Amino acid sequence: MTAEKQYVVKGAAVLGGEPTDLLLRDGVIAEMGRGLSAVGAEVVDAAGLVALPGLVDLHTHLREPGREDAETVETGTLAAAMGGFTAVHAMANTDPVADTAGVVEQVWRLGREAGHCDVIPVGAVTVGLAGERLAELGAMADSAARVRVFSDDGKCVSDAVLMRRALEYVKAFDGVVAQHAQEPRLTEDAQMNEGELSGRLGLRGWPAVAEEAIIARDCLLAAHVGSRLHVCHVSTAGSVEIVRWAKAKGWDVTAEACPHHLLLTDELAATYDPIYKVNPPLRSAADVEALRAGLADGTIDVVATDHAPHPHEDKDCEWQTAAFGMIGLETALPIVQQTMVDTGLLDWAGVAQRMSAMPARIGRLTDHGRPLAAGEPAHVVLYDPAASYVVDPAETVSLSRNTPYAGRELPGRVVATFLRGRPTVLDGKPA
Numbered sequence: 001m002t003a004e005k006q007y008v009v010k011g012a013a014v015l016g017g018e019p020t021d022l023l024l025r026d027g028v029i030a031e032m033g034r035g036l037s038a039v040g041a042e043v044v045d046a047a048g049l050v051a052l053p054g055l056v057d058l059h060t061h062l063r064e065p066g067r068e069d070a071e072t073v074e075t076g077t078l079a080a081a082m083g084g085f086t087a088v089h090a091m092a093n094t095d096p097v098a099d100t101a102g103v104v105e106q107v108w109r110l111g112r113e114a115g116h117c118d119v120i121p122v123g124a125v126t127v128g129l130a131g132e133r134l135a136e137l138g139a140m141a142d143s144a145a146r147v148r149v150f151s152d153d154g155k156c157v158s159d160a161v162l163m164r165r166a167l168e169y170v171k172a173f174d175g176v177v178a179q180h181a182q183e184p185r186l187t188e189d190a191q192m193n194e195g196e197l198s199g200r201l202g203l204r205g206w207p208a209v210a211e212e213a214i215i216a217r218d219c220l221l222a223a224h225v226g227s228r229l230h231v232c233h234v235s236t237a238g239s240v241e242i243v244r245w246a247k248a249k250g251w252d253v254t255a256e257a258c259p260h261h262l263l264l265t266d267e268l269a270a271t272y273d274p275i276y277k278v279n280p281p282l283r284s285a286a287d288v289e290a291l292r293a294g295l296a297d298g299t300i301d302v303v304a305t306d307h308a309p310h311p312h313e314d315k316d317c318e319w320q321t322a323a324f325g326m327i328g329l330e331t332a333l334p335i336v337q338q339t340m341v342d343t344g345l346l347d348w349a350g351v352a353q354r355m356s357a358m359p360a361r362i363g364r365l366t367d368h369g370r371p372l373a374a375g376e377p378a379h380v381v382l383y384d385p386a387a388s389y390v391v392d393p394a395e396t397v398s399l400s401r402n403t404p405y406a407g408r409e410l411p412g413r414v415v416a417t418f419l420r421g422r423p424t425v426l427d428g429k430p431a
């Protein structure tokens with residue numbers, strides 16, 4: 001067996017700080033300092049690049065099994081690596097649904113075989129996402145995939161008794177229920193944010209209260225049973241207020257915001273272009289401001305992509321019939337740079353906290369989201385914040401092309417991603 005290749009990363013600005021060298025060897029950061037060298041090591045020039053810990057996504061749709069025409073574990077994890085991710089949580093709404101130990105182990109194994117980033121399956125809360133009875137939460141937690149995050153994402157666990165039972169059940173293994181907060185009766189046939197514009201466009205509205213009512217209820221339930229709640233894709237100013245209130249009470253509630261909700265507004269629906277159709281919908285400029293402020297002050301704990309690939313036949317149709325969702329793994333860090341860093345709301349240490357450390361902590365991952373320090377796992381992203389590019393959907397490595405940023409100029413570029421010291425991306429290309 002040949003020894004694994006070593007890498008000396010020269011002069012990276014660690015979390016945006018002073019230029020530092022990193023020696024990556026045997027899967028860990030063996031040394032950090034100035035003037036490092038090692039015999040036989042490949043040198044990676046990182047002058048001008050920011051080094052961040054490998055990003056962790058709490059909310060990715062890989063579509064396999066069942067919709068391999070939209071994405072596979074292989075293509076989705078490669079897209080993740082290109083975006084700087086070293087771990088992604090794969091949502092459970094596949095076909096079959098990830099509601100048994102067998103399916104979550106299958107997804108976990110496919111991730112290991114692909115090798116581009118670690119895949120951590122999310123288990124369904126209810127059998128078949130049907131919202132009627134609890135799935136085998138304990139068996140999924142005990143499986144090789146060691147599931148700790150459970151979600152019916154795509155659907156809301158709207159039955160309060162079931163939600164209470166799920167919150168009670170996951171306490172046994174320190175799990176968390178990640179809720180897709182959408183009151184179903186208030187959102188029947190909803191197409192876009194409810195407001196003056198939805199009325200003018202003749203598209204059925206998705207009111208903010210449909211999200212906020214479920215979040216408020218679930219915060220109260222989580223507090224009542226003393227369990228962990230995570231709120232998926234927070235999209236309204238009112239939701240940020242409710243999460244802030246729950247945290248002030250000392251309750252174990254965390255929340256995520258998606259890059260598209262930090263940048264885009266419901267005005268885009270006026271184009272009737274379903275590329276902008278997403279659940280929860282794009283909201284108002286005031287909501288965008290509140291989300292940014294909430295992410296900056298830590299009310300919103302993490303950025304999660306909700307990467308939702310769809311084949312063109314499901315998106316290239318009229319608004320009403322098009323699928324909800326947009327891809328986002330490859331553009332997440334540039335969007336966060338544009339909306340949070342370039343605006344002065346977050347520094348790079350803050351980005352590392354919200355895109356690596358906190359999502360790993362919420363998912364109870366022990367070997368991701370770690371600091372960049374000697375002895376730590378060598379999950380490293382090298383990022384050039386001074387670069388810029390115009391998004392061309394044809395260049396995405398995801399199998400699907402449904403990016404809302406086509407033709408937009410975005411800042412930054414992921415130059416390299418290392419998973420346990422092995423490059424998955426080098427020179428901005430798959431390694």
Ligand SMILES: [Zn+2]
Pocket residue numbers: 059061091153154306308
């Ligand atoms: Zn989702």
